[in-house]
Amino acid sequence: MRRGGNLELVNVTKYYGKTLAVKNISFRVNSGEFFTILGPSGCGKTTILKIIAGILKPDSGKILLDGEDITNIPPYERRFGYVFQNYALFPHMTVFENVAFGLKIRKLSKEEIRERVQEALRMVKLEGYENRYPRELSGGEQQRVALARSIALRPPILLLDEPLSNLDAKLREEMRAELKTLQRKLGVTTIYVTHDQLEALSMSDRVCVMSKGKIEQIDRPMEVYRKPKNFFVANFIGEINSFEGKVAEIADSYVKVKIGDEFVFCSRTTNKLMSSERVIVFVRPEDIMVSASPISSDNIFEGKIVNSFYMGDRIQYWIRVRNRLIKAYSRKIFHGNQVYVGWNKESSYILKVE
């Protein structure tokens, strides 16, 4: 099995008419890596994927595969595997013919085609489905056929465009695991596009967060979650409670930020901060403790529960502290709505205001 290729994008820009789709996008994807491009709808992530596949031509910039410039090579010579969001299975062909499509074009022998198709179907756990038609398959099965069709060719790069978004939650979770396992086994360089940050965090080796045609941050999932570079990334990944404030005091072991009339203690960050500088402090709901009696912590506030949502494994609480709404989680059910919320200074993250 051929190992995945290295892909590099250099300053890729694309306009749709007068509208900017992506600007000066550059990144490298290493051989065998699971690289996810994450962002909201319209941020340009699918555009990038199509440019990599060769379905779209960039207005400027280069695409390199293993160091070779492939910018002007048409998609049918790049032969990157591509799984579309709505699978794009050929409705007039059986599962076998769909998966064999690329192999037939390669002029492989009948025996080899049969072998490779069966191997691909085995990998996606669809043995026995050869003679069915796409319309006879469920969404999950269609998606696996689309996957089999792409990997049967053993491409150097595998591109996936939100492949799980049309599946229900349970199936999505199963497929996430299967995809990841399959990718590990094949070792194919994979570029995955999604707006679902849970998928991005759980499957990827690295995540590239995009917004409005630009890259915001490229990092490992844990770094993106714990050390977001700016407010957009912090807000897009996971949940946050964010507050604007001014730096009040910078000490050896902490930074104190004035938010409204209150003070919040944050841990020392590596950002160079100045006194009275405007900053954004954010705390993730899962780091906040909720209790009916006073807690001992770096940051403690009294508040009133204004809303609660039962989620099965825990309860989401919306608590009003002063005139701000804070989201937090707890396993406990509180009688009465007076509570204390608290978190330690390591859970307060500081971001500069842009």
Added chain:
Amino acid sequence: MIGNKRANILLLLIPTLAIMAFFLLSILAIARDSFNKFVSPGIMEPAFTLENYLMFFTTPAYLNVLYRTIRISLVSTALSLIIGYPLAYYIVRGSPLIRRVCTSVTLFSFLTSILVRVFAWRIILGRTGLVNRVLNAFGIPSSASYLGTELAVTIGLVYFLIPFVVFTLVGVIDKIPIELEQAAKTLGANEIITFLKVTLPLSTPGIMAASLISYCLGMSAFIIPLLLGGDQVKMLANIIYDQCMFVVNYPFASAAAIILLVISLVIIVVYQKIVTRGLKY
């Protein structure tokens, strides 16, 4: 829907039946006349004779016209498909500029009166027409008129049929998701293979519909063979017209009309049977 469903269906049934009756009754009337006996121009005797049909099928001249009508219809259908498909394809998939050009060309042609279009071809194909002038400009002496030939009628008919073909195909091709073509490309299919293996098979229903429409229009062509074919190239509709207007032999004209109707129907039914059997998607 207003009111109760039953009342609505009954109300809609009335105009439907009226229209059906209008067509059916006229066809029945013609069929009845086709069994009458011809006495003299404008006069016929009620009868139940097959002599009109026999005359048609035993006279070589009329049989020739029948074969010619079928032949020209088939050729025109094929040519209008060959020209119309690319036009339709680029109206759906082309760049905005190409889309505009192709749509305009088709639309303007379609919206121009057929008489104007046919007369335009008379001018182009005539002795002093565009074709000859271009040939002469290149030093090729040519002064013959191209009118009065099957070629002229075919050209005129194809030109007439293309908009029908295009409009039918545009709807079908538009329904083919572009992702299918893109998927084929990522799997290694260049434009030609993508077209042959994906686009064409999926547009087969449209091709069937378009060819059926073209063929029917071709079979009943009247003005085009009249003005471009003259006396030399008559099609079945022209014969019916002649028999009605000049010979005033109603029974024979009626028989010819019924023959045209039946042959067209038979070919349509056979075509549909082949199509529905061969179409798995």
